[in-house]
Amino acid sequence: QVHLVESGGGLVQAGGSLRLSCAASGRAFSSYAMGWFRQAPGKDRKFVTAISRSGVNTYYADSVKGRFTISRDNAKNTVYLQMNSLKPEDTAVYFCGASSSVSGYEGVHRYDYWGQGTQVTVSS
DSSP: OEEEEEEOOEEEETTOOEEEEEEEEESOGGGSEEEEEEEOTTSOOEEEEEEOSSSOOEEEOTTTTTTEEEEEETTTTEEEEEEOSOOGGGOEEEEEEEEOOSSOTTOGGGOSEEOOOEEEEEEO
16 A cells, blocks of 8 residues: 655746655555646546656656656655646646556556645646
8 A cells, every 4th residue: 555645736826836745655665656647627637747666767748848847756755746837727636646557657547546636726
């Protein structure tokens, strides 16, 4: 069992930055790939970014490439999402997930555990 807790969300103006954190407890954090997804009201949960177990490989949705950066610290059992140049369309609840899969990290079904989410609101 892995327990995930997101933090760092909030209200920010367009063009601003936020850094989300996802702290993990339970089974070996480094044995999971980690991903960030977001869900706007009335919409499906969508892939944002993912990072491999070692942190060497990262994957991004086209909509966030060049603006968002995912990283992880396996010693601290934490994954981060640095979000820069935020836009109103980035407004959503952001969820982190832990995946035991070895590929296909864009798929919601690839994740075994989810956090409770943290709200990000970008005002225009």
